[in-house]
Amino acid sequence: MNRIIINVNDFQKRAAIIEEDKVVEIFNERNDESNIIKNIYKGKVANVLPGMESAFVDIGLEKNSFLYVDDLREFEEKYLNGIVNSNKAIEELLTVGDKVVVQVLSVPRGNKGARVTTNFTIPGKYLVLMPNNDHLAISKKIKDEDERKRLEDIFKEIKPAKMGVIIRTAAEGKSIHHFEREMIYLVKKWEEIERRIKRAKTGEILYNDNDIVTTILRDVLNNSVDELIVDNEKIYLDIIDYINAFSESNITTKIKLYTGEKDIFQEYGVDNEIERALKKEVWLDCGGYLVIEKTEALVSIDVNTGKNTGSYNLERTVLNTNLEAAREIPRQLRLRNLSGIIIIDFIDMKLQEDKELVLQQLDAELKRDRIKNNIVHFTDLGLVEMTRKRVGRNLSYFYEEECPVCSGKGKIKSSESLAFEIIREIKQVANEKDISKIYIRARREVINLIKDSYFDMLSEYLNLRKKEFILEEKDIWNYEITLGK
Incomplete structure (x- = not known):
């Protein structure tokens, strides 16, 4: 179903x-x-960077957006009185304070602002309108050459002058009636955007997709x-x-x-599925499991046999686990919306034909993904390298936030390291003359460790200085030290 x-x-x-x-x-x-992809904004140039052939544009977000010179050409030709096919440098096209209309290509990430373009696209169900160029393209997923030719002939007739169109996969087999109706709708939508450009203020959304x-x-x-x-x-x-x-x-x-x-x-x-998708481990029906971890640079996926001991030989057990992983990994990429560079560490396979079977299975499942992806190859280290286009935020963005204790590392300081830090700090304050009591608050494991291993040493050290210390359990992941007279 x-x-x-x-x-x-x-x-x-x-x-x-x-x-x-x-x-x-x-x-x-x-x-x-998190929901600004494909939005069109009225922006203002905040800074021009000749050495990077780009500009920062204020579109009303927390961080300024980033505009490459190549993403400015058509807008410059149409709206800034530029020369067709201009090769002028970015500093000749824009100056600080200029107004420019941009469409968001990627959301802000970390310290980076949104990536924007002036090559606008207005999507419909069967086609994508490109108001700033005259190009006609057909989805690569439409394989039949006769159908491609039929669609090309239809759109050459109905495509507006000086506008481009991308024919989407959903257009396959549809009649000109569907396309004409949607073309009229999208052109009107673009005309409405153009009417709003002049009176719009900086940061105003001209189009929300x-x-x-x-x-x-x-x-x-x-x-x-x-x-x-x-x-x-x-x-x-x-x-x-x-x-x-x-x-x-x-x-x-x-x-x-x-x-x-x-x-x-x-x-x-x-x-329930969302809860499972927020965990690193994904168990497979065969008893194997995946470990999925996202870093700033890439997504790593490790495949393990786990509880799958198999009922045949080792090669067959490994192959079956890898094949099931190849079916599950594309689903997890879609479910978690993971993107960018993805490295998959399948269980080592000796036979080349087994590797080919796993790659075929992975490729077949990835074709069900609406978002563009590409398997690069099996590396010399036996890793599968692939990419998936960045579209929107990953699932964890909406349901998780960085841990204030571990700062996203996934680990906290051990009881031993905290105990050593407490002892060092006690030694630093123990010689102060105007205090007589030192209060130490930490989680139970740290307090018990100090009592079991360091209590006598601390007592002797502080008694010589006429100080006493009080240990208190507190439900915190670090520790607190306060001084009393």
Whole structure:
């Protein structure tokens, strides 16, 4: 059963895609910087960096966005009185204080601001309108050459002058009637954006493409989905209206309003799946498991046999575990929305044909992913290197925050190291004349260690200086030392 589950409340919108009864994608919509991909802003140039051929643009976010000169060309030609195919340097195109309209390509990450462009795209279900160029492209997922030629001929007729179009995979087999209707809608949307440009203020959003309900209806809902279930009556009616306007009418029978008392994400097991997706370890049905860890530079995935001892020889056990991992890894990438460079450490395989089978399985599952990805190769170290395009935030962004104790390391100081730090600090303050008591507060393990191993030494050291110390248990991960008279 393939389902789409949509949860709407006063705080957020969430959606889950379920394929063959397994949750494979989660969407979250909140009013923060996590949902700005494809938004179009009126910006102001804050700084120009000739040496980096780029500029920083203030679009009203916490950090200024980053604009490369190559992402400025078409806008310069159309709106800044530039020369067609100009090769002028960034400092000749922009100066500090200039107004420029940009579209977000990637969200802010760490100390980096959002990456922006002036090569605008306005997506629809069957096509993507490119207002600033005259290019016609067809999705590579449409393989049939006759179909590609048919679509190309149709769009050469209906494409607006001086605008470009990307023909999406969903256009395959559809009639010109679908395309004309959507083309009119997208062109009107762009004309509305252009009308707002002059009167808009810096940081104002001219176009918002991040309503998850619209995204689901446009990019996900198709004939392979058995049902779409939503728990909000207004959104339910909006979905029906959207489908009647832009999709096949038979899809409306798949739309259902959920009225159960239990939370819809609990009813369909989505919350449980999210909890599992926030853990490093993922257990496979065969008894093996994955360890998934995200760093600043890349995502590493380690495959282990775990409890899978097999019933055949070692090579067969390893192959079966790796094949199941190759099926599960693409689902986890989609579910967690992990992207960038991904390194997979499959269990070592001696036979080349076994490696080929695992790569074929991995490639077949990755083709189900809507987000562009690419398997690079098996490295000389036996690692699979692949990439996945960055689109939005990963799942943990919405459900976790950095630990204030370990600062994201995943580890805290041991009881021994804290005990040594306490002893060093006691020695530093023990010679102060105006104190007579030293209060030491720490978690139980640290206090017990001091009592068992260092109590006599500390007592003797402080008695010579006419000081006493008091040990107190406190539910903290570090320690506190206060002084008393």
